[in-house]
Amino acid sequence: MSSIADFVRLAYEKVYAVREKFAEAGLVPGDIRSQADLGLIPLIRKSELAERQRREPPFGGFLTMPESALQRIYVSPGPIYDPQGPGPDYWRWGQALSAAGFAQEDIVQNTFSYHLTPAGMMFDSALRHLGCTVIPAGVGNTELQVQIMREAGVTGFIGVPSFLYTLLKKAQELGFSKHDIRLRKAWVAAEKLSEDLRAILSGDFGVEVYQGYGTADLGCVAYECSERRGFHVAEEVIVEVVDPETGQSLGPGEPGEVVVTVLEPSYPLIRFGTGDLGALTGAPCGCGRPGERLTGILGRTTDGVKVKGLFLYPHQVEELRSRFAQVAFLQAVITQIDFRDVLTLRAEPVPDADIEGLGKRVEREAKELLRFTCRVELVAQGTFDGTEKNIIDARNWE
Ligand SMILES: [Zn+2]
Incomplete structure (x- = not known):
């Protein structure tokens, strides 16, 4: 594709839904001249x-x-149809796997499903494009998978992080050590990878784990490099982070809905609203x-609550809590007084905490981190068991 303007014009000419979106917003293709104009086009969501x-x-x-x-037609849960258009690496995952060190000499066990959904083939085609040898293992069969890993001299793993951990634990149980298993690199997606699990996989099993972000509809959107601090936006992909209600672009570091445009002429999804919550940074890596990075996928936008015109998300409340060793649980409660939103943070101290001035400190940090003025209420120990939601919207909407 030569430019965003050409891409948008092609999509407009060939796709009725795109013409409808333009009409809805009173646009003509000539209005979209650069990436900055993309924001004029209404979002399309997965449900639509x-x-x-x-x-x-x-x-x-x-x-x-x-x-x-x-090449192939897939059916993802929904059901939703996903096409595999032309080219050896249609979903562009090769760049992500290459950044994780996958190369020609690797023998890779691909444990994503090959059945109906595109996941298995997405990575299979990218691995083949890099020249790797693929074992199309699919999901399940833990003991057989361990046997394959050992006997076929597997050096790379693709799949979800929990399954990788299950396989390596099983190998350990069966008495195999690091020396019996040649696996040294893994690439994971579709599940949250905690830094704790990443450290265990690296420390205990000698497997370096990389991850990426994408969907069945879009293919590769962003991926980790060797720094493993956020996800680089992939080539041929434009990522915006927007206010999920208004669709307006948000500034660097501000969490909002990840909206993706892939410059793929065979299936042009323009401004696809993923419903995933993320933030962008332009800081050098x-x-x-070059280019921007997603600092992470922080949850779903539907978990956010709008308070005083700003969204508050569970990961932000948790981030605030993690800054205070004396706070065991923190819950944000939103009420209304005289039609104005009031944010109260209910903090449960850890046993024997020094609570002198704690409330004031949490209040100051909340102002700094969340940009909300709030009051902090210290609650008795045992108020929370840790399973409660950390945001409660107690406003009366009737
Ligand atoms: Zn980097």
Whole structure:
């Protein structure tokens, strides 16, 4: 694709849904001249894509080539149809796997499903594109997978992090050590990877774990480099972070909905609202790659609550709590007094905490970190068992 303007014009000409979006916003293709103009186009959400596919199966009119020209057609839960268009690495995961050190000499056990959904083939095609040898292992069969890993001299793993941990624990139980297993690198997605688990996999098992972010509809969106501090936005991909209600772009570091445009002419999804919560940074990365990074995927936007015109998300409340060793649990409660939102933080101290001035300190930090003025209420020990939601919207909406 030569430019965003050309891409948008092609999508407009070939896809009825895109013409509808433009009409809705009073736009013509000539209004979109650069990336900065993309924000004018209304978002398309997954639910709308699914609905359009129901009305006009299989692809809702988004496919710009005959179905018979596709390599494969997938059906993800929903059901939602996903195309595999032309090219050896249609979903562009090769760049992500290469950044994680996957190369020609690797023998890779791919444990994503090959059945109906595109996950297995997405990584299979990227691995083959890099010249790796693939074992299409799919999901399940823990003991057999351990046996394969050992006997076939597997050096790389692809799948979800919990399954990698299960396999390595099983190998340990069966009496195999690091020397019996050649696995040294893993690439994971589709599940949250905690830094604790990453440290265990590296320390106890000698496996370096990288991760990336993408979806069945979009393919590769962003991926980790050797610095493993956030996800570099992939080539041919534009990522915006927007206010999930208004669709307006947010500034660096501000959490909001991850909105993705992939410059893929066969299936042009323009401003696809993922519902995932993320934030962008333009700060340079130690690896030298240019461009923006997602600082992480922080949850779902639907978990956010709007308070005094700003969104408050569970991960922010948890971040605030983690800054105070004396606070065991922190819960934000939103009420209204005289039609104005009031934010109260209920903090449960750890046993024998020194609570002198604690409330004031949490209040100051909340102002700094969350940008909310709030009052802090210290609650008795045992008020929370740690399983409660950390944001409660107690406003009366009737
Ligand atoms: Zn980097």
